[in-house]
Amino acid sequence: DTGVSQNPRHKITKRGQNVTFRCDPISEHNRLYWYRQTLGQGPEFLTYFQNEAQLEKSRLLSDRFSAERPKGSFSTLEIQRTEQGDSAMYLCASSLGNGGTINEQFFGPGTRLTVL
Amino acid sequence: GQQLNQSPQSMFIQEGEDVSMNCTSSSIFNTWLWYKQEPGEGPVLLIALYKAGELTSNGRLTAQFGITRKDSFLNISASIPSDVGIYFCAGPRSSNTGKLIFGQGTTLQVKP
Numbered sequence: 001d002t003g004v005s006q007n008p009r010h011k012i013t014k015r016g017q018n019v020t021f022r023c024d025p026i027s028e029h030n031r032l033y034w035y036r037q038t039l040g041q042g043p044e045f046l047t048y049f050q051n052e053a054q055l056e057k058s059r060l061l062s063d064r065f066s067a068e069r070p071k072g073s074f075s076t077l078e079i080q081r082t083e084q085g086d087s088a089m090y091l092c093a094s095s096l097g098n099g100g101t102i103n104e105q106f107f108g109p110g111t112r113l114t115v116l
Numbered sequence: 117g118q119q120l121n122q123s124p125q126s127m128f129i130q131e132g133e134d135v136s137m138n139c140t141s142s143s144i145f146n147t148w149l150w151y152k153q154e155p156g157e158g159p160v161l162l163i164a165l166y167k168a169g170e171l172t173s174n175g176r177l178t179a180q181f182g183i184t185r186k187d188s189f190l191n192i193s194a195s196i197p198s199d200v201g202i203y204f205c206a207g208p209r210s211s212n213t214g215k216l217i218f219g220q221g222t223t224l225q226v227k228p
Contacts, residue, residue: 006158031214035216040220040221041220041221042204042218042220042221043216043218045214045215045216048214048215050214056214056215091158091159093158101164103147103149103164103207103208103216104149104161104164105149105161105216107159107160107161109156109157109158110156110157110158112156
């Protein structure tokens with residue numbers, strides 16, 4: 001399978017714990033995005049990378065959130081001191097970083113986070 | 117800020133019927149994207165539109181980029197049960213940003 005993959009698919013944690021999610025983009029894509037989706041809503045942008053550089057962060061990304069893409073391939077999203085309001089689906093997407101299809105983002109299956 | 121408004125919010129139709137949904141914005145978009153999402157999965161890209169007035173098909177799906185650049189339409193012909201899901205329109209905040217703005221979705225249910 002050559003699509004975007006995310007791990008884990010589901011995560012249940014207790015409030016105050018730290019969690020980390022991983023995303024592996026489509027191999028030739030140099031742009032990688034993180035979104036958050038809550039029930040009944042469309043995905044909301046969190047941050048994106050061009051290769052290893054983090055180019056934009058949403059104000060939704062509080063200090064407890066950090067994302068990395070150290071070698072320009074896979075990315076991790078860490079949430080520290082989780083809160084119940086962090087419960088959501090975390091989606092990763094990737095796209096080519098140039099050309100006319102720059103905005104055609106391909107999504108992974110998501111990681112469903114439940115904070116108890 | 118930019119927002120995308122989708123209508124209708126939900127549809128319940130009979131198998132074989134045609135479906136139309138739309139997406140409007142108060143701002144101009146240079147690209148319109150249509151995604152479908154099924155429960156527990158990520159959105160799947162259906163159609164991308166790049167020019168005002170453009171009409172693009174993908175199987176039974178046809179999408180149009182509105183002439184005003186502030187709206188887009190998605191039609192599904194001869195619906196089948198596997199068309200069930202949530203359909204989202206999306207567009208980039210500006211020409212080269214990585215940020216997509218999504219509508220709130222149109223939920224489609226198809227009765228066999």
